[in-house]
Amino acid sequence: MTSEWQSEPRPLLLNAIGLRKDYGHVRALDGVDFDLRPREIHALFGDNGAGKSTLIKIIAGAVQPDSGILEIDGREVTFSSPHDARAAGIETVYQDLALADPLNAAENVFLGRELCYPGILGRLGFVDRRAMHAMTAANLRDLGVNIPSLTVPVETFSGGQRQAVAVVRAAVWGQRFLIMDEPVAALGVQQTTHVLDLMQRTRDEKGLSVILISHNLTEVLRVADRVTVLRLGRRVGTIAAKDATATLLVGAMTGALNMLGEAATL
Amino acid sequence: MTAVRAATRWISSGVMSRARDLASLWIVVILLGMIVLFTILCPPDTFLSFANFRSITIDTSEILLLAAGQTLVLIAAGIDLSVGSLVIFCAVISAEVLGAFSGSASQGYPNVLLGVAVATGASLAAGAAWGFINGWATVTLKVPPFIVTLGTLWMALGLAQVISGGINVATVPPQLQDIFVFGGLLGIVPWPDVIAAIGVAILWIVLSRTRFGLRTYALGANAESLRRAGVNVSRHTILIYTIMGVLCGVVGIMDVARFSTASLSAHQLDNLNAIAAVVIGGTSLFGGRGHMSGTVVGAFIPAVLRNGFVILGVQPFWQNVVVGAFLILAVYIDQVRRGGVPVWRRKRSAKEGEQRA
Secondary structure (H helix, E strand, O other): OHHHHHHOOOOOOEEEEEEEEEEOOEEEEEEEEEEEOOOOEEEEEEOOOOOHHHHHHHHOOOOOOOEEEEEEOOEEEOOOOHHHHHHOOEEEEOOOOOOOOOOEHHHHHOOOOOOEOOHHHHHOOEEOHHHHHHHHHHHHHHOOOOOOOOOOEHHHOOHHHHHHHHHHHHHHHOOOEEEEEOOOOOOOHHHHHHHHHHHHHHHHHHOOEEEEEOOOHHHHHHHOOEEEEEEOOEEEEEEEHHHOOHHHHHHHHHOOOOOOOOHHHO | OHHHHHHHHHHHHHHHHHOOOOOOHHHHHHHHHHHHHHHHHOOOOOOOOHHHHHHHHHHHHHHHHHHHHHHHHHHOOOOOOOHHHHHHHHHHHHHHHHHHHOOOHHHOOOOHHHHHHHHHHHHHHHHHHHHHHHHHHHHHOOOOHHHHHHHHHHHHHHHHHHHHOOOOEOOOOOHHHHHHHHOOEOOOEOHHHHHHHHHHHHHHHHHHHEHHHHHHHHHHHOHHHHHHOOOOHHHHHHHHHHHHHHHHHHHHHHHHHHHOOEOOOOOOOHHHHHHHHHHHOOOOOOOOOOOHHHHHHHHHHHHHHHHHHHHHOOOOOHHHHHHHHHHHHHHHHHHHHOOOOOHHHHHHHHHHHHHHO
């Protein structure tokens, strides 16, 4: 699969060119380029303060860049709020998951985007719980997620199951790609595996791309197609995950090595 | 207490988890137990009689409406302390408008229908305006609702006193009381009951079946996630407080029709009574959880107690003692049912749990 996209370049889902963002006199991003291809998991790797958060916040519409261009499907866009990004088919899974604990999985998946009955009942705002449950169940099945029940509050779920609900919600509503901010930072080994599998199925079954932020090298290398390393607000390079090693990435991240060289032009 | 623990666990594991609309079962059992107990203890045909139930339901109708609104507010993780004062304000407005539009008292208030129509509109509008202020100040000034509504509690009470000159307003056509209290739907169901039933039914359906209701739960549980999902959280909050205000307007005109006067002192504890009914009914003060069914049961408990005590010749003040104890018990049982972690400690322990995992 990786060789396929290397040989015949497809149009870019997202192309960010020369993004710059200052907070006061701190330069968080200093002319960063970043692109995302269809059906790929593109990991963002870097130390604290490297600019990962600022970059995804710009892509998610939560932060506006001081300069630089964002292109979606080759067309330039301006996101002035997260709402704009969502409208463009970009869903973000935040680190805090943004789940409403006392609500069940279906209610969380449809949070703020409830399904109403057709006709007059729907006009009056009556929600079609059965349809929401059915759609949630179908999506959970497609993505191979097992949760105890659709009707109990998500606060009774394990960390991994809660993460899964948040990812499924993003996959249901995301039309283009998902942004995942540290999806497995708080999870145990087994649950991490589940969530990473889920991420791959999101790519393979739903055909969505994923921008993955993570500190965890093993996890990055296991699921990612490409890795971009940021350091001090600049892009060190972008490399195919199969060509990357932990030593290489850590070296690039800390500035000890400057060797992404040729691979960076991918 | 282990028995209580086990019983509540058992109940919560089965029926409760599936039927969100069902009241906390124990409180239903307690209300039914009280009714049975009073039926046995009271002389025959006193407690358990049509006339007595009529008087209990009329007594409960106003607090029931306020508690229904307060259920929405508490589920949305807000609180409205101003309701009693808003009722007083709306009642004063109602009485003044009735006096002004119903024609002269000496002619027996010939335009009473016009008076009622305008007074009802004025009362609802006044309540809505106060509710809007509560919601608006909460979302735009970012002052906690506890403080905002404590502020409007004093403002509304003060203005009611200013408008009425500090004395009860009695310019109310007496025929209103005849129709409202002694008449009724089909001649049987008193109008206060009818209005309360309609109000509670609408709010019950809104809360459990509509998008607005779902978002109210979500707002109380995690406002930020609702905001991220693209919902106008401020608008929703303002709407909830406005609904609460409108209900105060309904109770204001009801109260004037019922007692033929706008009392400046009668409703000052309504806020706490309504909150107690809601919390006894199992709604969390911390938002995101609660049921209208529980509120209905919670609202009836004080009235049944007071009524039963009066018939038995027990000082009715004991009602306050018992209701207060129920309030503490209700929150305790609720915590046990949710796994023993008090809600206010839950946030921290959940984070610790994630770190451990």
